Amino acid sequence: SPEVAAHNPLGKIPALVLEDGTVLYDSRVICEYLDGLSAGPRLFPEGPARWDALTRQALADGLLDAALLTRYERVLRPEAQRWAAWEAGQVAKITAALDRFETLVADMPALDIGTVALACAVGYLDLRFPDLAWRDGRPATAAWYAVFEGRPSMVATVPQG
Structure with a gap:
């Protein structure tokens, strides 16, 4: 859709628009971003x-x-x-x-x-x-x-x- 393509040139969802206007797309990137905000257990463990x-x-x-x-x-x-x-x-x-x-x-x-x-x-x-x-x-x-x-x-x- 044109609405999605305005945020992601690939025209794919998901796309996450941050408060500063930065757009993150692809589930992997969005999940890493959200995990980085968490103070609790991590979805992306270490080691x-x-x-x-x-x-x-x-x-x-x-x-x-x-x-x-x-x-x-x-x-x-x-x-x-x-x-x-x-x-x-x-x-x-x-x-x-x-x-x-x-x-x-x-x-x-x-x-x-x-x-x-x-x-x-x-x-x-x-x-x-x-x-x-x-x-x-x-x-x-x-x-x-x-x-x-x-x-x-x-x-x-x-x-x-």
């Missing part, structure tokens, strides 16, 4: 835990990228121009990322940028891809998300439509 959190964040972001591309393919591209093999490749990325999280979730901390990114990604799958049934065969991730999605911050930000 080796940082690289673990950032790696899980990158995996969740890649899952979400593949889901968004699949959504665009299904909703915006005319049916005659859709490429089934390409879409299958994106769904395979989603599946592979979810399978990796199933091996990681037991050792994840309660809250860091990696857990937030994963929760946002699977929440998006719930919203736009219920047909993927991402919980099937992933009991540990499903159980983790059942707890995480009850956090007040998650409840307050459930997307509609």
